[in-house]
Amino acid sequence: MTMTHDAPKAGSQVGRSVPRLEGRDKVTGRAEYTHTMRLPGMLTCKLFRSTVAHGRIKSIDTSEAKKVPGVFAVVTIDDVMKVIPDPYYGPAFHDQPILAHEKVRFVGEPVAAVLAMDPHVAEEAAQLIVAEYEELPAVYDEVDALTTKTYVHDVLKPAGTFADLKHLKDARDTNTALDYRLRKGDVDKAFAQAAHVFEHEFKTQKVLHLPFEPHASIADYKDTGVTVYTASQGPSFVRTEIARLLGWPENKVRIKVPYLGSGYGAKLYIKLEALVVALSMIARRPVKLALTFEELFYQITKHPSTFRIKSGIDKDGKIIARKCEVFWNGGAYADIGPRVTQKSGLTASGPYEIDNVWIDSYALYTNVTPAGALRGFGVPQLVWAYESHSDMIARALKLDPVEFRRKNLLREGRPHATNTIIKDAAVEKVMDHVLDRMNWSKPFDKSTGVVKRGRGFGISIKAVITPTTSVAIVNVSGDGSVTLYCGTIDMGQGSDTAMAQMVGEVLNVPTETVRVVPRDTDVTPYDMGTLGSRSLFHMGHAVQRAAADARDKLKALAREVGEPEGSNIPVRDLFVKKYGMQAGNVIGTGIFKPDYIPPAPGTGLSENVTAFWMVSGAGAEVEVDTETGHVKITKLVNVVDVGKAINPRIVETQISGAALMQLGFTMFEKMHIDGGQVTNASLADYKIPGFHDVPTVMDNSHVDTNQANGPFGAKGVGEVATFCVSPAIANAIDDAVGVRLTELPLNPESVYRAIRAKAGKPLEDE
Amino acid sequence: MMTAARTISFKLNGMPVTADVKPHHNVVEVLQSQFSLTGARETCGQGLCGCCTVVVNGRAVSGCLYLATFLDGTEVTTVEGLDTPQKLHSVQEAFIETSAFQCGYCTPGFVLMTTQLLDEHPDPDDEQIKHYLTGNLCRCATYPQVIEAVKLAAKKRKGS
Amino acid sequence: MTPFELAEPTKLADAVKLLDPDDPTVRPIAGGTALMLMMKAGVFRPAKLISLRGIESKYSGIAASGGGLRVGAMTTLNALERSADVKKLAPLITRTMLTLSNVRVRNVATVGGALAHGDPHMDLPPVLMALGAKLTVISPNGERSVALEDFFTGYYETVLEKNELIAEAHIPAQGAKRAAYMKVTTGSADDWPALGVAVVLDSDGKAIKSARVVVSAATTKATRVKSAEAVLAGKTVDDKLLAQAGDAAVEEAEFIADVRGSVPYKRELLRVYIKRAVRQALDGGAQ
Amino acid sequence: MNVSGEFTIKAPRAAVFDTIRDPKSFISLVDGIRDLKEIDPTHYQAVFETKIAYLNFKFNVSVEVTKLEVGEIAAKIEGTPLGVVGRLTATTSTVLTEVGDETKVAYSVDAALAGKLGSMGQPVMRSKAKDLEKVFVSRLRERFAQAAAE
Secondary structure, eight states: OOOBSSOOOOSSSTTSOOOOTTHHHHHTTOOOBGGGOOOTTOEEEEEEEOSSSSEEEEEEEOHHHHHSTTEEEEEOHHHHHHHSSSOEEOSSBSOEESSOBSEEOSTTOEEEEEEESSHHHHHHHHTTOEEEEEEOOOOOOHHHHHHOSOOSOSBOOBOSSOGGGGGGTTOBSOOEEEEEEEEESOHHHHHHHOSEEEEEEEEEOOOOOOOSSOOEEEEEEETTEEEEEEOOSOHHHHHHHHHHHHTOOGGGEEEEEOBOSOOTTTTOSOSSHHHHHHHHHHHTSOEEEEOOTGGGGGTOEEOOEEEEEEEEEOTTSOEEEEEEEEEEEOOSSOTTHHHHHHHTGGGTTOSBOOSEEEEEEEEEOOSSSOEEOOSSTTHHHHHHHHHHHHHHHHHHTTOOHHHHHHHHBOOTTSBOTTSOBOOSOOHHHHHHHHHHHTTTTSOOOOOOSSEEEEEEEEEEEEEOOOSOOEEEEEEEETTSOEEEEEOOOOSSSOHHHHHHHHHHHHHTOOGGGOEEOOEETTTSOOBOOSOTTOHHHHHHHHHHHHHHHHHHHHHHHHHHTTOOTTOOOBHHHHHHHHHSSSOOEEEEEEEEOOOOOOOOTTTOOOSOOOSOEEEEEEEEEEEEETTTOOEEEEEEEEEEEOBSOSSHHHHHHHHHHHHHHHHHHHHTOOOOEETTEESOOSTTTSOOOOGGGSOSEEEEEEEOOOOTTSGGGBOOOTTGGGTTHHHHHHHHHHHHHSOOOOBSOOOHHHHHHHHHHHTTOOOOOO | OBOSOEEEEEEETTEEEEEEEOTTOBHHHHHHHHHOOOSSOOSSSSSSSOTTEEEETTEEEEGGGSBGGGGTTOEEEOGGGSOOSSOOOHHHHHHHHTTOOSSOSSHHHHHHHHHHHHHHOSSOOHHHHHHHHTTOOOTTOOHHHHHHHHHHHHHHHHHO | OOOOEEEOOSSHHHHHHHSOTTOTTEEEESSOTTHHHHHHTTSOOOSEEEEOTTSOGGGGOEEEETTEEEEETTOBHHHHHHOHHHHHHOHHHHHHHHTSSOHHHHHHOBHHHHHHTOOTTOSHHHHHHHTTOEEEEEETTEEEEEEGGGTEEETTEESOOTTOEEEEEEEEOOTTOEEEEEEEOSSSTTSOOSEEEEEEEEEETTEEEEEEEEEESSBSSOEEOHHHHHHHTTOBOOHHHHHHHHHHHHHHOOBOOBTTBOHHHHHHHHHHHHHHHHHHHHTTOBO | OEEEEEEEESSOHHHHHHHHHSHHHHHTTSTTEEEEEEEETTEEEEEEEEEETTEEEEEEEEEEEEEEETTEEEEEEEEEESSSOEEEEEEEEEEEEEETTEEEEEEEEEEEEEEHHHHHOHHHHHHHHHHHHHHHHHHHHHHHHHHHHO
16 A cells, blocks of 8 residues: 555554554564663673661671672662762652662662672672661551551652642651542531441452563663663653753653563553662663562562441432542552552542542551552552442342442443543443343352352443653654654553554554654653553554644645645655655654643542543352362453454453453462561462463453544553452352452452351361 | 583574583573573573473473573574564464464463474364463463464464 | 582483482482572572483383383473373373473473472372382482382472482382372462372272372372371271261371461361362272 | 470479570570570570571571570570571560479460572471471470480
8 A cells, every 4th residue: 555645534544453563573582672682791780688677777798799700899879879879769759769778678678789790690699798787667567557656768758740749748757658538528427317337348468560571671871871771661751760860861861662571560660770770870881680580579569458448328229428448558669659549549439429428548658569550550459349348238238239339320421529520431331231241130050069159240430640641753754654653662552553553544554564663762752651551542642643743744745845635646756746856754743631630639629630531340250169268260251441442352352361460369369478578479489370260251342432532532441451350259259158258369268268257167277 | 520611512493503501501591692582581480481481302391490501412492493584483473363462571482382282282172272381371361362373373284 | 590510420320429428519400390490599509410311211211010110210291191101000190290280391300300309299299109109219329119108208308318319110000999189279270289189099889998098288298198098998988988088187187388378278178178089089080 | 487386295394494494405405506605694696507308508596585484485586597698587485384293385486587588488497397396395305204214
């Protein structure tokens, strides 16, 4: 197909299941990832990590390590501060030192770095470092963290980026890194009037992303500028933060990101980059740090949470009041925890229309591995609680769980708890689709044998992180070929392909011919980050605008060279007419930032709190072995509202992958921690789903909707299918055997213990 | 008695090669550092995920648990040895056509194991696929799509 | 991993001479799949490894002899899985192989290694123990025979001296005996087991003449539970008998807690799975 | 990780107490402790070496006796393994009760292992702790059996 400057027909690229553009490189093993990259003269770094959860560093003895032949340097924070005097970084708080400084705050915190050409030498030397600590009391539990006199940080240091953290500047004697609140109506009065009041507490465990390409960064420092190759979901932020640490303008910092061996939120904001830059400054050579699988357990995790939820129900089954107290276990450094606390916190009351809502959501420091965003920015923890709660209320009131929800669902045009009016959120349609795929209205055989059957479902809503900015550039070359420059990281979600489809749609060229430039902040423009299912919507808009800008400029060029209106000459000929040969470019640019009204201080209310709503539902059928507590998931239905699917096959893969990942978090994944130490830091002891964990029937679909303000009617999909898996399964277990689990994971022992407790014969503890 | 580096010879993707290895080097690091082949990668480091899969003398092994020195005199195939400049291997085509991967980090392992699986079971059913590939994990959880890919690859293989 | 020396003898007799009875940093390496884990974790730093890969090929073979199997210690699990002799004489082993670890491990790991490693989670030890296997062990001083049930002494620990190696395993033919091996995982489906139960029954219909019952994974070592065997011997199977056998086994076995379950839970699992394994064996199982 | 248990010794409580309150006598009951150094009457240093199959673990340990009354002994133990990054911390308490002419010894150890050993070796260490207990009990019994015979 020859590209012409005037796109005659639309609809040929968007909505098509284009095979992934990078597929060939991935199936041949030639795709580039930071973890397997090498630079000439590169040193490898291995870390010496803290063995105490909370302590003052008395001494670090590196003498034996330095004696190992082949060791180039052993670096502690004192060395780092000679090149970066203020070595603290982080997106929400400048709380994390490049290496431990004065104190250590979790087991596994990097304390010293060994550099050598041979990784085995560095590893051996790191084992010879000895540190002495004055041990301090430690806090591990998120609820304890609110009231304890043990403080993880002496003084809080908000980064200044987020308005709602400013009041925490210089705060002392607290572990609270954000206290988000929403106040709507009068909950106390409504509870007093309610016919029934239900209060439950739910917990989630500590789990982690485990990207199969563990974190890796390489820095190549020169006095004229630094280049960082890194497995990052947010190169623009890394650039800003490195520039800040060095006191440099951003243009001297270059961040290059090849493909990512997945992220799920693990590689957001800044991780290893500040350390490798400091090490490269010290060594004056390229330095690489690539984590091992075990070290992932000391990098970033999901937030464990405690959620106390209380609902007042009137005599007709309408929820008239809801009070939510959510405690987020953020670990030793805030990372993006405060955003998780606020951005998910505001939807803690669920996809229901409730007149009186009270939400307190606390980000809390503790002495464990830091927590960040994991495929849902906290929303899976919330949905686990509020959709379990929904079923518990319905069961207690002997109401049909479908009708109870239907009576309370948020509908189009109605106000959410924040006061933002619901628009393009197909809550009821998604629920009905789940029920349809579950054959909910048909009789269900629960069985009477040792193995009992049950079914359950859940429904959820999420607001996208707002407001954020994306910029894109579309470049049409002299031969008419098209190149897209955008900062969205393709970490497996297929964004390169989807963005290219949008360019192809606007410029009427086949998607397969569009080149998407690998991420490099020297050439790809700003993007806030690949997170929170924001990219397809935000970057999609920017890309669409950039492509439209290029198209307009091509039309202007045609007029300029005297082409009559309606002429459709090939683009190459247009350039030849203008420049006398195959030469020149047409550059289109696009910027997108949605409208937004920040939540009002005190009440958390806002008429426009999100650029769009995400909606998903899930249904599960299970078989519970009553003799052992084993739960087999025989059917898992996942339904999401994605607006219009840009690439239906990729959408389906995303839904399926997200649901299966959450299945692991629901059924068995758990970081075991003893005295602050993770005791199962390996794939042998921390299990993730494999082939045999896939439910017998997986039924994934999206409802046919249109996101009116989205690019080509689309919105994000990466996280959304995780939300309802946990409560759907817990509700199904309750349906099967009449026990209610309120803490994840729902592993066989937990289920068995609950069955025994219900029978009045509780199993003894250890 | 071998004390330090030693030169080993083997066939790598059909080409005779030599490498200087020490006893503590594993296959993955030697392939990456001496041959710039990065398709086999170390993820879990315990032989459980399959990202480091290579084929030695016709049998798949975990490259992260296999001492490089033991490659001496063997024939080694890595994922990079499957395609030609003209044509992808039918298993690779099938993985692309079914979109049976997301981030792609584990994909070379799945592709290599699938070639082995189809050698043994040319027309596998779901159970055979799951059983054979159970030692390969995908954190993006594209398992249902991989099953489709394996079946498509089986069909392609029969057709060719 | 830290550097070490590697020796590659071509005879088993030479290999045992290279081992040092007093130096735990000198170790044999066969397939290496288990040893490499210890080395990569940094908890084992060998000074010298003795590779057994080059020793006489007779130690990599399977032969049917005298109503049983002789399996060389260097036989890969893959070869065990595919052997027609094994399928004929000890079908329980063939069945077990299907769910043992994964293809890549089976391609490399050896029978001798799987036993000598002494990891209580492995599948082969309980199965071979229930079948009544004996090992021939050699050292520079000669050879001795050890019944597998006397082989394990603890977590990762066996009766092997540091200069002893398993040469071969002798497995009596299963014959008309009924057998089953069941393992229970509590993490993902392919997790290491929280419990393994192997039973081999000499029976006539539901009447059991004698039984061998072995528990693994929930315990620090694969262990014969003779009290449960005694309960079953000479009895006809019914729910009550199986419950008694379960109680006896729970009483006898020494459990350990780990991420896969607490001791009280593992006890309950054993009660249930003794029952299920006996029933599975009688209902067809491997025969 | 908590390891606890109880056993009985055929000896009067005072005799049992005397045996385990004396550090030199105590360490002779524990497999693998040597090079005991007394810093002061409540603080000691020693080397603890233990072996699991072919894996050798060696710790420099310091012990602080936090309670020493007839009938109850409590101590805090901290150790650093040699050659591998890690840390062992434990608190122990032992309660002696008279049961007729025997003494019931109830002990409880709360131990935490951090670093490499902590992330890999919990079940192994747990089983090792059981072994240590068995050795301890048998040596203690042996000692009183000998004492009775003499």
